[in-house]
Amino acid sequence: MIQTLRRVFLTILFLSASTPNIFASDAASGEEEPILDVMGTVVDHDYLKTPFGKLYLPRLILWGDADGNTNFDAALNTHAFAEKTSFEEVDYALVAPEGAHIIIDFSITSHLIYFWMGMILAVWITVSMARRYKKGVGRDIEPQGAFQNIFEVLFVFIRDDVARSNIDDHKADKYVPYFFTVFMGIAFMNLFGLLPWAATATADLTVTATLAIITFIITQFSGTKDYWGHIFWFPGVPTWVRAILTPVEILGIFTKPFALAIRLFANMLSGKIMIIAILGLIFIFADTFGPAAGYGVSVVSVVLTVVLYALKVFVALLQAYIFTLLSAVFIGMAAEDHHHDEEGYHAEHAV
Numbered sequence: 572m573i574q575t576l577r578r579v580f581l582t583i584l585f586l587s588a589s590t591p592n593i594f595a596s597d598a599a600s601g602e603e604e605p606i607l608d609v610m611g612t613v614v615d616h617d618y619l620k621t622p623f624g625k626l627y628l629p630r631l632i633l634w635g636d637a638d639g640n641t642n643f644d645a646a647l648n649t650h651a652f653a654e655k656t657s658f659e660e661v662d663y664a665l666v667a668p669e670g671a672h673i674i675i676d677f678s679i680t681s682h683l684i685y686f687w688m689g690m691i692l693a694v695w696i697t698v699s700m701a702r703r704y705k706k707g708v709g710r711d712i713e714p715q716g717a718f719q720n721i722f723e724v725l726f727v728f729i730r731d732d733v734a735r736s737n738i739d740d741h742k743a744d745k746y747v748p749y750f751f752t753v754f755m756g757i758a759f760m761n762l763f764g765l766l767p768w769a770a771t772a773t774a775d776l777t778v779t780a781t782l783a784i785i786t787f788i789i790t791q792f793s794g795t796k797d798y799w800g801h802i803f804w805f806p807g808v809p810t811w812v813r814a815i816l817t818p819v820e821i822l823g824i825f826t827k828p829f830a831l832a833i834r835l836f837a838n839m840l841s842g843k844i845m846i847i848a849i850l851g852l853i854f855i856f857a858d859t860f861g862p863a864a865g866y867g868v869s870v871v872s873v874v875l876t877v878v879l880y881a882l883k884v885f886v887a888l889l890q891a892y893i894f895t896l897l898s899a900v901f902i903g904m905a906a907e908d909h910h911h912d913e914e915g916y917h918a919e920h921a922v
Contacts, residue, residue, distance in 0.1 A: 613774055613843050616681045617663065620768040628684070630665065631677040632658075632888025685763050685772040693755035696722065697748075729754055733896055737903035742793075746902060749789065753782065754895040761839060761887030765880060773890070774840040776832065783832035786898040791824070794905040827901050831894060838890050840882050849875050913914050 617880040627648035636657075646652035653660040657668040667673055700722050704710050714720045731749045731846025734743040757773060764771025772778045800806060802820040805813050842905050852872050 583814045613771070613840060613849055615683075615775055615777075616770070617678065619681050619684060624769055628679045628681070631679070632665070632673055633675045634667060634671060634673045634675065637668070641674065666885075681770040682772045682775040682778060685760055685770050686778050689758075689760035689763065689772060690752070690756040692759050693752050696755065697751065700726075706816060725754075729895065730796070733892075737896075737899040738906055739903070739908065742906050743903075746789075749785075750895050750899055753786075753898065754891050757782070757835070757891035757894055760887055760892060762884070764839065765883055765887070771839050771843050773835055774843050776836045779832040779836040782835075782894070783828040785900065786831060786872060787825075787828035789898075790827075790901050790905045793902050795908060797908060798905045827897075831897055835890055835894050838886060842879070842886060846876060846879050846883070849879065 617630065618627045627650075629645060629647055630652040630654070631643075631645045633641065633643045635670055642656075644652065644656050646655050649665060652658060652665060657671070659666045659668070665673075697860060700709075700719060703715075704720060708715050709719060709723060714723050730744070730747045733754075734747045734750055737743075738746060760772040760778070763769045764774065802824070803817060805816055808816065827872055849872050853865050853869045856868045
């Protein structure tokens with residue numbers, strides 16, 4: 572047990588120390604950077620951090636010039652794009668020339684790469700397991716191997732405790748593929764963020780908002796006649812009360828996906844910032860009070876980081892579950908077939 576804990580401690584220490592791009596200066600550019608650049612680490616970048624350095628990503632931009640012409644240019648990286656066009660490269664970002672503007676930026680970024688990785692991995696695992704089940708492994712005989720057993724536990728959990736518990740039995744199963752893909756994709760994106768050189772895609776509001784919008788679209792298309800009736804008509808409710816409740820219900824349609832996006836984004840962003848800030852104490856104390864102070868505070872910082880890493884693994888899975896569960900609740904509320912027993916409702920709708 573002690574040997575295992577020591578290995579975990581040394582692993583976290585190595586991973587923490589292997590994040591040279593977070594702190595100190597950028598030796599490649601020769602420019603001094605802040606000792607602790609928290610936001611510069613968590614924001615989206617035009618490059619991927621790797622244990623071996625930065626891998627710059629392609630820039631693809633649709634933009635309009637001062638004469639009203641629309642142009643589409645592509646380059647292997649930001650510097651090459653600036654050399655190719657009239658854009659300026661300022662602090663590793665592209666600034667449009669005077670009179671020009673960016674219409675759509677199709678550039679590949681670090682968060683986009685990890686979003687693709689999370690979703691592709693989720694789909695690939697699901698398809699691979701589906702092929703095994705078609706061959707009878709897990710259907711005619713018991714699942715083979717720990718990997719398939721874990722997959723089956725997660726799939727059955729999402730199907731029974733998330734989908735079927737919140738959506739009518741005859742409708743629930745058709746939403747299971749979406750719920751399971753979202754759960755696995757978010758879980759992978761969250762876990763990728765634990766790597767010191769990786770990015771947490773779900774700490775980007777664009778990513779979480781996109782997932783929330785998909786849930787929003789599915790929810791509205793799943794809405795029954797009763798669902799829309801309870802938003803715009805309110806059976807059995809006096810007319811003057813409807814004038815108050817209808818705007819509230821319409822607003823509620825949009826606040827639900829907004830809450831989904833903000834909750835996931837805020838939780839993952841705060842966890843990343845917390846780890847960076849705690850590790851940053853080492854560099855701040857070393858710069859302010861000398862190397863001895865840095866070594867002294869490193870003991871506390873690394874121990875706290877180990878605890879936070881364990882907590883973040885739990886939070887990564889928990890946030891994936893919460894997003895999936897709330898999506899199922901919202902879709903279930905829309906797809907539910909209501910039964911009206913109110914006397915006022917029957918009297919009002921009697922022909």
